[in-house]
Amino acid sequence: MIGIQPVDKIRAAEREFAEANPDVNLMLRAADQVAELAERMVPSGTILVVVGPGNNGGDGLFAARKLVRDGRRQVMVWPVAGTAHPQGVVAARQVGIRFLNDLEVGRLLPDIALVIDGITGIGGRTGLPENVHWFAEMCDVLKIPVLAIDIPSGLAAEDHHRPAHVLAATRTITFAAPKLCHLAQPAASACGDVEVADIGLELPKSNLRQMQRMDVARWWPWPTPYTDKYSRGVLGIDTGSDRYPGAAVLPVTGAVYSGAGMIRFTGPDRLADLILHKLPSVTVGSGRVEAWLVGCGWSEEGAEQRFGPILESGVPLVIDADALRYLPKRLPEGSLLTPHAGELAELLGISRPEVEDDPVGKAYEAAERWETTVLLKGATQYIANPFEKRVTLAIAGPSWTAQAGSGDVLAGICGTLLAAGLPAPKAAALAASVQAMAAARKPGPFPPDVVAQAIPEVLVHLAELADQPVLAGDLTPRSIAAQ
Numbered sequence: 001m002i003g004i005q006p007v008d009k010i011r012a013a014e015r016e017f018a019e020a021n022p023d024v025n026l027m028l029r030a031a032d033q034v035a036e037l038a039e040r041m042v043p044s045g046t047i048l049v050v051v052g053p054g055n056n057g058g059d060g061l062f063a064a065r066k067l068v069r070d071g072r073r074q075v076m077v078w079p080v081a082g083t084a085h086p087q088g089v090v091a092a093r094q095v096g097i098r099f100l101n102d103l104e105v106g107r108l109l110p111d112i113a114l115v116i117d118g119i120t121g122i123g124g125r126t127g128l129p130e131n132v133h134w135f136a137e138m139c140d141v142l143k144i145p146v147l148a149i150d151i152p153s154g155l156a157a158e159d160h161h162r163p164a165h166v167l168a169a170t171r172t173i174t175f176a177a178p179k180l181c182h183l184a185q186p187a188a189s190a191c192g193d194v195e196v197a198d199i200g201l202e203l204p205k206s207n208l209r210q211m212q213r214m215d216v217a218r219w220w221p222w223p224t225p226y227t228d229k230y231s232r233g234v235l236g237i238d239t240g241s242d243r244y245p246g247a248a249v250l251p252v253t254g255a256v257y258s259g260a261g262m263i264r265f266t267g268p269d270r271l272a273d274l275i276l277h278k279l280p281s282v283t284v285g286s287g288r289v290e291a292w293l294v295g296c297g298w299s300e301e302g303a304e305q306r307f308g309p310i311l312e313s314g315v316p317l318v319i320d321a322d323a324l325r326y327l328p329k330r331l332p333e334g335s336l337l338t339p340h341a342g343e344l345a346e347l348l349g350i351s352r353p354e355v356e357d358d359p360v361g362k363a364y365e366a367a368e369r370w371e372t373t374v375l376l377k378g379a380t381q382y383i384a385n386p387f388e389k390r391v392t393l394a395i396a397g398p399s400w401t402a403q404a405g406s407g408d409v410l411a412g413i414c415g416t417l418l419a420a421g422l423p424a425p426k427a428a429a430l431a432a433s434v435q436a437m438a439a440a441r442k443p444g445p446f447p448p449d450v451v452a453q454a455i456p457e458v459l460v461h462l463a464e465l466a467d468q469p470v471l472a473g474d475l476t477p478r479s480i481a482a483q
């Protein structure tokens with residue numbers, strides 16, 4: 001698990017560090033790491049460092065000096081605000097770095113091997129300074145690699161929005177810990193691969209975190225020689241309707257391919273036949289279960305009658321789709337709600353854009369209101385845990401999972417894990433992460449049931465990795481795709 005840090009905590013840690021280590025210059029440490037990464041990205045060629053008026057620009061200027069000294073290559077600086085970090089400017093001038101104006105930048109840009117973005121960092125407000133819009137567009141058109149220092153300029157550290165104008169990065173090097181913009185979509189799509197550099201800051205535990213592959217490997221309920229189908233967990237599934245027959249098949253597919261010990265399907269008989277045709281290991285009819293999955297594709301007719309007896313069973317429930325409309329005030333302990341943004345808006349009596357503007361806050365609000373875990377689905381999936389007062393981001397996958405039926409499969413995976421006895425926050429975080437990793441193995445328009453069929457491969461791979469102390473390359477969807 002990696003903690004996502006807000007700007008005030010980073011600044012406080014920086015102050016504490018400075019008081020305890022008056023002789024250490026954090027900016028130089030940051031600049032050294034920027035220069036090192038730049039060298040790795042482009043071993044030769046001219047580098048243009050674009051700097052703003054703040055300390056982010058200071059990092060850029062000291063990195064420029066280091067690049068000239070170590071690499072003896074041409075490095076140029078464009079101070080976009082006219083002024084820049086005074087000591088940084090002196091340091092850059094001392095090694096003969098050339099400072100450019102807008103016209104010169106426009107002329108020289110096609111020959112630049114790498115742009116280092118030091119316009120704004122954690123002090124940045126959303127939106128790029130206007131005089132840089134053309135530059136961001138040219139970098140994109142000319143496909144010039146961009147290394148962002150701390151935060152790609154145009155993004156705000158704690159905001160998941162991606163504004164119209166942003167200097168999109170190929171890679172971002174951030175310090176001490178990731179910020180929300182690095183991990184939450186759509187902002188994350190402007191960060192490229194994100195590297196977290198240790199500059200010596202000590203940070204407190206964060207209540208906003210992101211799953212890592214090692215967490216999935218550690219928490220997965222791996223079967224042991226003592227396991228049988230009952231101890232692995234029996235999951236009851238009541239989903240689908242004549243109008244939505246696929247919503248019976250897809251959750252069951254998710255549950256089977258994520259390793260449910262046994263599945264009891266209690267939806268309409270005609271749909272049971274459909275399921276058995278594809279997945280003959282599923283049993284039909286009621287019996288003892290450890291958890292229920294309800295709601296996918298119920299449509300409105302008869303929904304309440306289906307829900308009533310299942311609610312009374314008292315076992316933990318995964319409550320998806322249509323069942324979210326009939327929530328009682330108190331839910332069985334250990335239950336999990338799995339709304340998308342529209343469903344969460346309906347639950348809270350607000351508009352969808354209000355949820356999309358503040359997904360962390362709204363998922364948490366619903367979790368507190370129903371005293372239960374909420375998995376908010378979308379390009380970034382948020383798991384709100386009201387018991388430990390925190391929100392976890394699942395591992396992200398490719399956007400191909402944005403298709404009808406993905407949520408049904410995800411609900412099935414959640415059901416497997418609840419039935420296996422996992423607490424709902426862990427079950428939700430594992431399920432969403434594993435589905436994303438499966439989708440990364442099938443990065444194309446594969447239907448959701450085919451993506452589900454890739455889950456066993458992901459689990460085999462994770463089981464091998466589970467013995468290893470460190471997993472390198474976490475954090476970004478691209479690194480997952482590389483597995």
Ligand SMILES: NC(=O)C1=CN([C@@H]2O[C@H](COP(=O)(O)OP(=O)(O)OC[C@H]3O[C@@H](n4cnc5c(N)ncnc54)[C@H](O)[C@@H]3O)[C@@H](O)[C@H]2O)[C@H](O)CC1
Pocket residue numbers: 010011014026027028030052053054055056057058059119120121122123124125126127128129149150151154175176201
């Ligand atoms: N905290 C650390 O761990 C370390 C951080 N370092 C670097 O310092 C920056 C943060 O520097 P700061 O001076 O506080 O802010 P910025 O440089 O990000 O920007 C401030 C500057 O920019 C103007 N501005 C902000 N947004 C916009 C905008 N949208 N349009 C125009 N102008 C904007 C603002 O008004 C200010 O003038 C951090 O990210 C690190 O890179 C250290 O060097 C190492 C330790």
